[in-house]
Amino acid sequence: MKIAILGATGNVGTRLTDEALQRGHLVTALARSAESLPARAGLTTKNIDVNQPAALAQAFAGHDVVISSLKFLNNDPRRIIDAVKATGQAAGNSTRLLVVGGAGSLFGTPGVQIVDTPDFPAAYKSEALAGREFLNTLKGEAELDWTFLSPSALLLPGERTGKFRLGQDDLLIDATGKSSISIEDYAIAMIDEAETPRHTRKRFTVGY
Numbered sequence: 020m021k022i023a024i025l026g027a028t029g030n031v032g033t034r035l036t037d038e039a040l041q042r043g044h045l046v047t048a049l050a051r052s053a054e055s056l057p058a059r060a061g062l063t064t065k066n067i068d069v070n071q072p073a074a075l076a077q078a079f080a081g082h083d084v085v086i087s088s089l090k091f092l093n094n095d096p097r098r099i100i101d102a103v104k105a106t107g108q109a110a111g112n113s114t115r116l117l118v119v120g121g122a123g124s125l126f127g128t129p130g131v132q133i134v135d136t137p138d139f140p141a142a143y144k145s146e147a148l149a150g151r152e153f154l155n156t157l158k159g160e161a162e163l164d165w166t167f168l169s170p171s172a173l174l175l176p177g178e179r180t181g182k183f184r185l186g187q188d189d190l191l192i193d194a195t196g197k198s199s200i201s202i203e204d205y206a207i208a209m210i211d212e213a214e215t216p217r218h219t220r221k222r223f224t225v226g227y
């Protein structure tokens with residue numbers, strides 16, 4: 020597959036790029052400093068700013084899937100969504116958009132998203148609220164082929180185990196009461212979804 024990864028130089032984006040390349044996909048890494056990434060077979064890099072709509076749509080052209088791994092704060096969802104739609108329209112098809120999500124919009128108890136609970140860390144609140152807004156914008160899209168993958172509460176570099184659970188809208192908690200996933204395992208779940216769409220026009224989550 021041809022996969023464009025926006026934010027490919029970031030914490031999550033680098034692991035998504037590694038996972039996709041390891042599986043033999045052709046990856047276009049996009050970020051303002053993408054050209055700083057080391058050269059590898061199957062990898063093309065292109066420096067781009069998300070605030071350049073025409074260039075963004077052009078950069079997405081020819082890819083089966085676009086994965087966005089940008090921070091949500093100060094990032095208008097419309098820029099990415101409209102660029103993906105423009106790309107699909109120009110090609111006469113529907114380019115898929117997969118979004119690296121946040122955990123804040125997951126439900127910890129029925130009807131309560133964790134970002135709205137008093138214990139939610141203040142340092143992550145603005146980013147989590149912006150992530151929820153992004154998800155809500157996707158839900159309002161009539162035709163876009165989108166998927167939003169929320170990590171568990173802790174998303175940190177770690178091991179690539181391949182052993183994890185998938186869920187829908189509820190926060191996953193392991194047997195020790197912890198909600199976590201390594202970025203490496205998160206990347207497996209995301210590239211699995213890119214290869215085999217199982218959560219079209221839905222949010223899902225991954226955790227131990």
Ligand SMILES: NC(=O)c1ccc[n+]([C@@H]2O[C@H](COP(=O)([O-])OP(=O)(O)OC[C@H]3O[C@@H](n4cnc5c(N)ncnc54)[C@H](OP(=O)(O)O)[C@@H]3O)[C@@H](O)[C@H]2O)c1
Nearest residue numbers: 026027028029030031050051052068069090121122172174
């Ligand atoms: N548990 C959780 O809920 C949790 C935990 C961690 C992360 N996350 C989510 O995961 C996502 C990715 O986070 P991360 O930690 O990987 O972020 P990050 O390391 O800050 O990476 C952000 C990426 O976006 C690129 N970027 C920033 N501004 C850009 C612009 N104007 N145009 C083009 N590219 C731009 C950066 O590269 P350049 O600077 O080169 O442009 C970089 O590649 C976020 O949505 C975050 O909310 C969720």
